[in-house]
Amino acid sequence: MKKILISLLAALGFMAGAQASSGGIAWDKVPNKTNDLASLQNGAKLFVNYCLNCHSAAFMRFNRLKDIGLTEQQIKDNLLFTTEKVGETMVSAIDPRQAKEWFGANPPDLTVIARSRSAAGQGTGGDYLYTYLRTYYPDDTKASGWNNLAFPNVGMPHALWELQGKRVPLYETVSEHGQEVHVFKGWEQVTPGTLTPAQYDQAVGDLVNYLQWMAEPAQNTRIRVGVWVLLFLSVMTLFTWRLNAAYWKDIK
Numbered sequence: 144m145k146k147i148l149i150s151l152l153a154a155l156g157f158m159a160g161a162q163a164s165s166g167g168i169a170w171d172k173v174p175n176k177t178n179d180l181a182s183l184q185n186g187a188k189l190f191v192n193y194c195l196n197c198h199s200a201a202f203m204r205f206n207r208l209k210d211i212g213l214t215e216q217q218i219k220d221n222l223l224f225t226t227e228k229v230g231e232t233m234v235s236a237i238d239p240r241q242a243k244e245w246f247g248a249n250p251p252d253l254t255v256i257a258r259s260r261s262a263a264g265q266g267t268g269g270d271y272l273y274t275y276l277r278t279y280y281p282d283d284t285k286a287s288g289w290n291n292l293a294f295p296n297v298g299m300p301h302a303l304w305e306l307q308g309k310r311v312p313l314y315e316t317v318s319e320h321g322q323e324v325h326v327f328k329g330w331e332q333v334t335p336g337t338l339t340p341a342q343y344d345q346a347v348g349d350l351v352n353y354l355q356w357m358a359e360p361a362q363n364t365r366i367r368v369g370v371w372v373l374l375f376l377s378v379m380t381l382f383t384w385r386l387n388a389a390y391w392k393d394i395k
């Protein structure tokens with residue numbers, strides 16, 4: 144038993160180590176707010192306003208947003224552009240071929256991006272997205288004028304730059320095994336955004352929260368049901384164990 148436990152722990156440790164070393168920079172942890180409806184609603188609003196211009200979410204219908212507490216009227220008034228109906232899926236405004244020409248890459252469909260990035264070993268997916276959307280910096284050598292620490296040479300410009308403002312990464316030179324290496328040290332805000340850094344982190348947290356929900360809308364229900372199932376099983380185990388003891392008491 145002890146042996147099994149030790150090898151299980153070792154396997155877990157190995158998995159954690161493998162995840163941590165898969166990227167150039169460490170992913171920041173996205174705040175866990177998957178049950179927070181206000182956060183999900185704010186995320187949906189940011190998504191529709193800042194991401195749907197280029198990306199689609201072809202497997203998400205607008206009326207599914209009722210699951211995060213929005214009424215049909217609120218969806219109509221705040222999240223739909225003139226031509227859309229609530230029963231429609233989230234399609235992007237851009238022609239994919241044109242996008243490829245402009246950005247050098249196709250904007251992927253974002254319905255399940257949180258899940259696909261987690262499958263690609265990029266942390267929980269959510270952590271990667273949270274880091275990615277907060278590590279843009281201006282770069283004149285790029286066609287879009289932007290570059291990104293989490294996704295070097297990305298084709299996507301900084302869609303949220305008005306909110307975040309412009310920041311540049313700072314490096315320090317340290318010597319490692321006798322070699323000079325540049326190590327990322329932190330950020331310097333060059334021009335302010337309409338949000339403070341703390342507000343921006345919160346907004347991106349909400350947006351990623353929404354992306355995670357969209358990738359798995361049934362997740363919250365499943366966790367709730369799962370907790371009850373586990374409780375039920377523990378009570379049943381206890382019950383069966385005592386019943387078994389009572390049953391055999393006189394025979395032993």
Ligand code: HEC
Pocket residue numbers: 189190193194195196197198242246248249250251253256260272276294296297298299300302303350
């Ligand atoms: C101006 C067009 C444009 C806008 C607006 C835009 N994107 Fe993108 N996005 C792209 C393009 C182009 C790519 C492909 C980049 C590449 O592969 O180099 C991309 C890629 C991505 C990726 C994939 C990154 C990866 O690891 O492969 C994610 C996630 C993403 N965008 C999220 C967003 C979110 C969230 C928003 C809204 C805040 C947004 N995008 C707004 C054009 C856009």
